[in-house]
Every structure is written in structure tokens, then in C-alpha cells.
Amino acid sequence: MEKAKFNDQTTVSTVNSNQKFPITDPSGNITLVSLDVLKKAIADGLNLQAIEDGIFIMYHRTSDGYPLMVKPYKWPSIEASGEVADGVVVFEGGRHIVVAPTEATALPWSSAAVQGDNINYGNDDNFATEVTGNNRLAAMLDFNGRQHTDAAIKASSSAHVTNTASYAPGYCRAYSRANSKGKGLTAGYWWLPSVGESLMMYANALKINYALSLIKGATQLDLGTWYWTSTEGSSQYAWGLYFSDGHLSLWLDKVQDKGHVRPVSAFLR
Template identity: 90%
Template sequence: MAIKTRKIGDWLSANGQAMTNASAASMKYYMTKNLNQIHDGIFIMYHRTSDGYPLMVKPNDWPSLQLSGEVADGVVVFEGGRHIVVAPTEATALPWSSAAVQGDNINYGNDDNFAAEVTGNNRLAAMLDFDGRKHTDAIIKASSADHVTNTTSYAPGYCRAYSRANSKGKGLTAGYWWLPSVGESLMMYANALKINYALSLIKGATQLDLDSWYWTSTELSSQRAWHLFFSGGILGWHDKVQDKGHVRPVSAFLR
């Protein structure tokens, strides 16, 4: 019995199926279109080695710059008229402080009623908090021998000491980073997949852990600070001393 062969295209047509011939040009167009969505509002910041000038580029332009010797400061996220620079690396198990301490006078509690919304003492107020740098300044200032916050063993101090510098020592160095507020952390959460794509292009970077929670600089009380679970966007709080969480410093397009 002879075996008959048939072109796959003819078979598909005979059975009511369609097969298209995609050209390299058309495939490139759609791949680029999808990549543009990944890049939307996301940049990689660096300080140019030749003159220390701060610049930012789309992620797809970064690999060639990195090969030429440039060092990334971090991933820039633009959203709602605000921006932050997300550090390329993080700490994974730090407490917030060594003892109960209130860094800022503002208390973002969790009384979810209308009166509390008006006064700003609830979860909504915490979500609208974008003052991470101000809070970190206050938390570091409140550090003492009795309640330490300003060393790299604790979330605020780790962020304040964080540094990214190129071969000439230019970049977002120590003092230019802070522990993000709840609002700033929500910016990271909302753009986590895009941030992680950009981080994957930076040598030595670690991606955001989408299965863990991160400390914020927004305080609930002297004993507790707000945190954000990146696994489901759950906003809550942990004990500043006993609980250990992830810490990802943030900065801004500075210097």
C-alpha cells in the first residue's frame, strides 16, 4: 500500500483551518508592540561614566550601555505624575527597629470610618502616603542606643546607607535612598512585572519577591509599621522589633 503525503497547508485548508505565513517583519512588529507595553512608564537610570550626568533610558537600550561599562542606579517608575527609582537589590530579613520607637508624629491607624478618613487616621490615608523620604529622615533622627533604626541591621538604616556608584564614584550613593512609604510601595506593586523585567537586564540585580511582604516607612504606632504583601496586594502591619521582612530602597531622579 502506497503512503500518500500532503502539504500541511493543503490539509488545513481542506479541514476549514487557516495557516498564515508570518514574515520576519510582521513578527518583529508585534513583538515590539508587546515590548512597548512592558516598557510603558519604566526606565533604567544611570550616571554616565564620562561626566557623571544622570540619565535614563528605555530597558531595551540598557544592555548595550551596560556592556560599555555603565552601571545602573535603578529602575525608574513613572505613575500618576510621580516617580521613584527602585534599587536593583534588597535585604530579605530585617526588623524595622531594635525597640518600639515613633519616628514621625503622624499616626496612620486603621479606623475605617468616615470620620477617620476626614482626619487622615486610617488605611486610606496610609495608601495616600508618598512621604517616604520625610519619614525615613524622621526615623533615622529618632534612633538612639535604646531604639536603633540607623544601622544596616534595620530597614530604615539599610535604605539610608544603600549606595549605587559607577567606576568614577558617581551615582545614587548613601544618603539618597529611603524606605518607601505605603504609597510608594503600591507604585512598585502595581508595576512589579514591568520592574522585574527591567531588573532582569541589570547585572547583579535581584527581582522583587512577588511571594513576600515588604516593610514601609509608614508607621501605625510606636510598635508597628505598615507592610505590603506583593503576593496579593494585602496591606497590613507587623511588629517593628519581632518581625523580619524584605526591604527594597527607593530614591528619585537626583544629582
């Protein structure tokens, strides 16, 4: 009788609880183990709850438009019932943001040099509570993304466009997530994150990507590229954050440079 070969077997995408896995010891002896036993062995010593610490998936309930948020592990069954995710909620340091499920790539900040907010210029050695010039410390404490996006949109004109989906602020302002009843975080509720808000995403990127992996159609944060922020340094430059190593740079030209854009919002009705 010819023995079965592994490469002759059918490949499956799911494992049933009654199926067994063959394992071998150093002497070549084969033992069959259950799925539950294998899971426990792989997870031994790991804190699997940590992947969901401070992370939720938000949605507006279709029946009444009420905003709710649940732990990520609950989302697949809720989504299967017809609900639509607004995004991933991140809580950190007494603040929260809602991270959009999708993003734009390779967008400029504006069509020409433009000043959104009024900024007093300074340097890294002259710390101020207001975001100023190339003051990195002040930029990191900037959580006013919505205000900055409002200012950038207001400053838009035919000479320097910012308010269309072809540019970072306009893309975020036009972003929308609506359920079958048209409720949700729709256009006008989203903004281009500030440096502080972007750092919240960077610090929780792995957990955010885990939650995003559970949302149908969502795209994960790209951990190898630049993301625009709404924190300006001048009419020519805005701050950008490199999600590969946390490099925070002011020297991204609003017109010449192109970056990824991930809108954020808040837990809003």
C-alpha cells in the first residue's frame, strides 16, 4: 500500500476542532495534537489581551444611528449582521481619536504655498506652548488637527488649492463612512491629524492594524512610508511622520512632496 504524501493532500483555509496536527519528537515519533492544545502551546506566555488594550471598533447602529464601540474580537459577528465600521478608536493619555479604515496615497498638501493657521516662528531651543516654526517639542504636543484642517480649508483659493480630495486637508474633509441608513462619520467630521494625533497612531500602529484587519475593505497603516500631518511650519512646509522609525520632519514641501493621508475623527453622533 502506497503511503500518502503531504504534497498530494488538499489545502484548506480553515481548521475544524476535531482535526489533528501531526508533530514529531527528536526521535521521529509522530504524535497527533488537537487545535486547542496547539493554540495553548503557541500562546504560552503571551498576553493576547494586550493587542486590544485601548482599542475599539466604532460604528453607528443601523437601527437608530446611535454611536457604539466594541472590542475588536466582537466586530466580525457585528459586521456580519450588516453594520458598517466608522473606524478604529484609540484611547491614550486621556485623549482619543478615530482612525479611518482607508487612506489615500501620494497626495500633496496643497497646490501652492499657503498658510492655514497663524504661526509664530521659533526653533527647537525656544519651546512654546503654541506650535512654532521648527519647534519639534511644540509640534509633538499639538493635538489641534481639526482646527488646523478647518484653517487649511478656509485658506483655499484658486491660487493655492487645499479643499479638494486631491490634497491632504481636502481629502480628509471629504472622507465619509456611512451605513445603509446614511448615518455615521460622514463628510465634514474627519480631519488631517496633527503631529500629536499622528504620534498616537504611530505608537499604537500594530494594535490599529490588528483591528483594521477585522474590518472588510479596510487597509492597514503603511509602516514604511511618510504620512502628512496638519501641523504647519510655514507656508511652504508641513510636518510629516515616517511610520517606519518615527522620524518626525518639518522639511516636507507642501507642493513638491507627496505622502500618505489617513483621516481621523472623534467619537461623534
